[in-house]
Amino acid sequence: MTDRPNHLRVLLVEDNPGDARLLQEQLADANRSSAGVRYDATVVDRLEAALQQLEEFAFDVVLLDLTLPDASGTETCRRLLEHVPACPPVIVLTGNADHRAATDAVAAGAQDYLVKGTFDTDLLMRSIEYARERHRARLQLEQALARETEIVDRLQELDRLKTRFVAMASHELRTPLASIAGFSATLRERWEATTDEDRLAYIRIIDDQSARLTRLVDDLLVLSRIESGSLDASPGEVSLHDVVQAVVTDLDAHERGIEVSVEPSVRVLVDPDHLEQMLLNYMSNALKYGDAPITVQSRPHGDSYVDVLVRDRGDGVPDDVAPLLFEEFVRGRGHSAARIPGTGLGLSIVRGLARAQGGDAWHEPNEPSGSVFA
Numbered sequence: 482m483t484d485r486p487n488h489l490r491v492l493l494v495e496d497n498p499g500d501a502r503l504l505q506e507q508l509a510d511a512n513r514s515s516a517g518v519r520y521d522a523t524v525v526d527r528l529e530a531a532l533q534q535l536e537e538f539a540f541d542v543v544l545l546d547l548t549l550p551d552a553s554g555t556e557t558c559r560r561l562l563e564h565v566p567a568c569p570p571v572i573v574l575t576g577n578a579d580h581r582a583a584t585d586a587v588a589a590g591a592q593d594y595l596v597k598g599t600f601d602t603d604l605l606m607r608s609i610e611y612a613r614e615r616h617r618a619r620l621q622l623e624q625a626l627a628r629e630t631e632i633v634d635r636l637q638e639l640d641r642l643k644t645r646f647v648a649m650a651s652h653e654l655r656t657p658l659a660s661i662a663g664f665s666a667t668l669r670e671r672w673e674a675t676t677d678e679d680r681l682a683y684i685r686i687i688d689d690q691s692a693r694l695t696r697l698v699d700d701l702l703v704l705s706r707i708e709s710g711s712l713d714a715s716p717g718e719v720s721l722h723d724v725v726q727a728v729v730t731d732l733d734a735h736e737r738g739i740e741v742s743v744e745p746s747v748r749v750l751v752d753p754d755h756l757e758q759m760l761l762n763y764m765s766n767a768l769k770y771g772d773a774p775i776t777v778q779s780r781p782h783g784d785s786y787v788d789v790l791v792r793d794r795g796d797g798v799p800d801d802v803a804p805l806l807f808e809e810f811v812r813g814r815g816h817s818a819a820r821i822p823g824t825g826l827g828l829s830i831v832r833g834l835a836r837a838q839g840g841d842a843w844h845e846p847n848e849p850s851g852s853v854f855a
Contacts, residue, residue, distance in 0.1 A: 487517060487518055487519060488518075488519050488521055489518060489519070489520050489521070489541040489542060489609070490521050490523065490538070490539065490540045490541050490542075491508060491520050491521065491522045491523070491540065491541065491542050491543075491544060491609075492522075492523050492525070492531060492534055492535065492540045492542070492543045492544070492569075493505070493522050493523065493524045493525070493544045494525055494526075494527075494528065494530075494531040494543065494544065494545045494546055494549065495524065495526065495544070495546045495574065496526040496527070496546065496548075496549050496550055497546070500546070500574070500597055501524050501526070504522075504544060504574075504605075505522055505524065507601070507602045507605050508520040508522050508605075510602045511602050511605070511606050514602070518606075520609075523538075523540075526549070526550070527549060527550060527551050528549050528551050528552040528557060528560060528561065529551055531543070531545070531561065532560075532561065532564050532565065535561075535564075535565045535568065535569075536565070540569050541569055541570075541613065542569055542570050542571075542572065542609050542612060542613060543561070543568070543569055543570070543571045543572070544572050544574055545557065545558060545561065545571050545572065545573050545574060545591070546573075546574045546575075547573050547574065547575050547582050547583065547586060548576070554582045554585075555582055555585040555586050555589055557573075557586075558571060558573055558586040558589050558590065558591050559586075559589050559590075562589065562590045562591075569616070570592040570612040570613050570615070570616035571586075571590070571591040571592060571612075572591065572592060572593045572594065572595060572608055572609065572612050573586045573587070573591045573593075573594040573595075574594070574595055574597055575594055575595070575596055575597065576596070576597055580596075583596075592611075592612035592613075592615050592616055593608050593611065593612045593615075595608055654694070654697065654698075657690040657691070657693045657694040657697070658690075658694065660686060660687070660690040661687050661690050661691060661694070664683040664686050664687050665687060667683060668680060668683055668684075697826070700826040700827070700830060701826070703758075703830050703833075703834075704809065704826060704829060704830060704833065707830070707833035707834065707837060708833070712833075712834075712837050714752040714755060714837060714838060715752050715754075716750050716751055716752050716838065717750070717751075717752070717753060718748050718749070718750050719748065719749060719751065719753045719756070720745065720747070720748055721743055721747045721748065721749050721756075721779060721787065721789065722741070722743045722744065722745045722747060723745075724753060724756050724757055724760065725741055725743050725760060725777050725789075726741060727757065728757055728760045728761050728764055729741060729764070729777070731761070732761070732764055732765065732768065738768075738773035738774060738775055739764060739767070739768070739775045739776070739777060740774055740775070740776045740777070741776075741777050741778075742776055742777065742778040742779075743777060743778060743779045743789075744779070747779050747787060749787060751838055751840075752838060755834045755837075755838065758830065758831075758834060759830075759831045759834050759835060759842070760777070760789070760791075762827035762828065762830060762831050763791040763831060763854045764777065764791055765827070766791075766827060766828070766854065767791050767792075767793040767795075767852075767854070770793065770795045770796070770852075771793020771794060771795035771851055771852065772793065772794040772795050772851070773794065774794065775791070775792065775793045775794070776790075776791075776792045777789070777790070777791050777792075778790050778792070786840070788855050789855065790853050790854070790855045791853070791854045791855075792847050792851065792852075792853050793847065793851045793852055794847070794850055794851040795850075795851050795852065796850075796851075797846060797847070797850055797851055797852055798844060798846075798852055803844060806828055806844050807828045807829055807831070807832045807842065807843075807844075808829060809825065809826055809829045828842070828854075831854075842854070842855070843855055
């Protein structure tokens with residue numbers, strides 16, 4: 482479309498010099514009689530020339546003869562519409578004997594047709610105006626349908642994810658509940674026959690499974706808020722070094738082999754609680770799965786961002802697991818995964834929290850061994 486609202490660029494595709502001249506005169510007459518709109522015509526006599534013009538320039542309407550030296554009939558219109566994705570409205574021009582071809586062209590996507598020698602300037606102007614209106618209406622309808630299709634696809638995907646999520650969550654919740662119920666029943670039914678040592682062992686198991694269940698429910702609630710878009714965030718400028726040190730202190734991680742390499746001058750705009758949770762999840766994973774030395778460091782990312790890296794020297798992540806690491810309930814960092822407790826939600830939460838604040842989370846292999854979570 483032209484950048485001047487009162488100027489319409491018309492591409493006239495007509496190989497008959499007489500017909501082309503008549504149409505140019507009608508457009509010139511329209512310019513003289515219309516105070517609001519000017520028609521600027523470009524004339525070509527081949528379909529290939531028309532396609533080239535449409536690729537290089539913006540037009541508001543195409544007047545297309547169906548009988549050209551390099552194309553004929555409905556195929557002329559179809560080729561033009563298929564070749565130009567954002568084709569302007571097309572009005573086909575036909576002879577008296579070509580009504581069928583003209584109606585077929587309209588069915589193929591043209592907005593209107595005119596029979597040569599039967600229309601005057603007023604009818605030509607009305608046809609152009611109505612063709613543009615119908616074209617706009619069709620584009621709006623197509624956009625609305627595309628949005629509706631996108632919404633339906635998204636809802637179907639969310640429903641699929643919800644079903645999968647509920648199934649996985651139910652499975653994960655049943656495991657600690659079964660342990661709690663089983664050992665509680667043992668204590669209730671066999672209290673007298675159970676030694677004090679066994680009782681304490683059973684109670685510790687119940688405590689551990691209760692704590693696991695609490696962590697799982699807390700993680701599920703966080704994920705639910707992330708996925709529903711109801712996550713509360715209060716971004717503020719904080720010292721990255723101070724937040725990292727606070728997490729290290731909470732984990733008693735200095736004694737457990739975590740080294741911090743973050744400059745005190747690095748400040749970031751982020752919700753501090755969310756940043757602390759992301760770092761806590763990453764460092765907890767490194768301590769569970771990785772081997773020393775484990776380091777936390779920062780590096781610039783463009784002009785406005787900073788990457789936070791947690792490196793370990795563990796088994797690394799198997800190639801078949803790496804693409805799935807940040808999905809819910811996915812675990813499997815090497816051979817140690819099966820014997821180490823965890824909810825399988827920590828990395829999903831990290832990515833969700835990061836993306837909710839305009840960032841991201843990912844995994845890189847560490848050289849020569851281990852993993853980098855950033």
